[in-house]
Amino acid sequence: QVQLQESGPGLVKPSETLSLTCTVSGGSISSYYWSWIRQPPGKGLEWIGFIYYSGSTDYNPSLKSRVTMSVDTSKNQFSLKLSSATAADTAIYYCARSGRDGYDPSDYWGQGTLVTVSS
Amino acid sequence: DIVMTQSPDSLAVSLGERATINCRSSPSILYSSNFKSYLAWYQQKPGQPPKLLIYWASTRESGVPDRFSGSGSGTDFTLTISSLQAEDVAVYYCQQYYSTPYTFGQGTKLEIQ
Numbered sequence: 001q002v003q004l005q006e007s008g009p010g011l012v013k014p015s016e017t018l019s020l021t022c023t024v025s026g027g028s029i030s031s032y033y034w035s036w037i038r039q040p041p042g043k044g045l046e047w048i049g050f051i052y053y054s055g056s057t058d059y060n061p062s063l064k065s066r067v068t069m070s071v072d073t074s075k076n077q078f079s080l081k082l083s084s085a086t087a088a089d090t091a092i093y094y095c096a097r098s099g100r101d102g103y104d105p106s107d108y109w110g111q112g113t114l115v116t117v118s119s
Numbered sequence: 120d121i122v123m124t125q126s127p128d129s130l131a132v133s134l135g136e137r138a139t140i141n142c143r144s145s146p147s148i149l150y151s152s153n154f155k156s157y158l159a160w161y162q163q164k165p166g167q168p169p170k171l172l173i174y175w176a177s178t179r180e181s182g183v184p185d186r187f188s189g190s191g192s193g194t195d196f197t198l199t200i201s202s203l204q205a206e207d208v209a210v211y212y213c214q215q216y217y218s219t220p221y222t223f224g225q226g227t228k229l230e231i232q
Contacts, residue, residue, distance in 0.1 A: 045169065045212055047221040060220040094168050098216075105159035105216055107150075107180065109168035112230075 002027040004095050004110035012089075012117050018082040022095030022110060027051050029076045033098040035106055036069065036080045038091040042112075046091075050098050051078055058102070085117045121215050123147060125224035130232040138200040140227045142191075142213035150217065151192045157217035160189055160198045163226075164209045171199065172211075206229065 008020035022034065036048040049059035051069040059067045063082070071078040082089060092114050096106035122145045132138040132191060148157045156176040160168035171180045173189035176196055186201045190231055213224040 034201075044226050045214075045223040047219075047223070049220075058219045062220070096168075103157060103216055105161075105171055105174045105214060106169075107171050112168050 002097060002108045004094050004097065004108055006093060006110045006113040008113060008115070010114060011117060012115060013119055014086055014087050014117055015102070016085055018080075018085045018089060018115055018117070020080045020093055020095075020113065022078050022080075023075045024078075024097075026103070029071065029073055029078065031100055033100070033102050033104070034078045035096045035098040037094045037096055037106070038089075039094070039112070040088075040091045047080075048080065048093075050102070052102070087117050089115070090117045091115060120220055121146065121209040121222050123213055123215055123219060123222050123224040125213060125227050127227060128225065129230065131230045132200075132203045133232045134205065136201050138203050138207070138229055140198045140211050140229070142196040142198070142224050143198075144194050144217075147193045148215045148217035149164075156192050156196070157215055158189075158191070158196050159214045159216060160187075161212045161214065162209045163209075163212065163215075169212060169225055174179075200229075201227075203231070 003025045005023045012018045030053045033050045035050040051057045064084045068081040092112040093113045095106040095110045098106045124143045126141045158176040160173040163169045177189045210226045
């Protein structure tokens with residue numbers, strides 16, 4: 001059974017970089033796309049982007065200038081960095097598996113981690 | 120970006136009754152070469168991540184009860200719960216994965232009447 005677990009600071013200061021890591025267990029990170037999705041408290045879901053195990057990426061244009069994703073296949077992990085954070089970036093951040101060809105729904109999700117942007 | 124619009128925003132249904140949630144995409148998310156609509160439905164309970172219920176508009180994910188069904192093609196889709204159970208209280212989201220950025224509907228909150 002594939003499991004995903006997000007980790008990283010729960011509090012980020014405005015203008016700083018939000019950094020999260022997702023650790024995949026119970027399966028290999030290889031041959032899949034891996035997504036980041038966020039949800040402001042009490043609101044809907046926003047797709048941030050995904051990364052293929054080989055390192056290719058596709059980001060939401062609304063966040064593209066501030067987003068960087070990376071993957072470490074040796075550790076079965078992938079990561080998200082969101083620069084110049086503001087209060088609008090306060091959300092629950094989920095990592096998820098998104099299939100083998102980039103045109104699939106997300107079938108496995110982490111439990112999510114709340115990141116608050118505040119001084 | 121493809122816009123996904125759900126209706127209604129909230130819904131109250133009696134136990135054992137049918138619940139129907141609609142989702143519309145603009146533009147179409149039907150890929151003509153394989154006749155598949157790139158539409159998924161998720162269920163999200165409080166404090167939990169979304170759970171995949173339906174993909175390709177009508178294919179039930181493994182382990183999902185058969186009271187959940189999806190229908191539709193192109194731009195108009197429906198999630199139906201044939202006989203509402205107490206554990207089905209949740210927010211339901213549709214998502215298109217036809218083109219990036221993948222987009223979600225705003226969600227439909229389903230409650231017991």
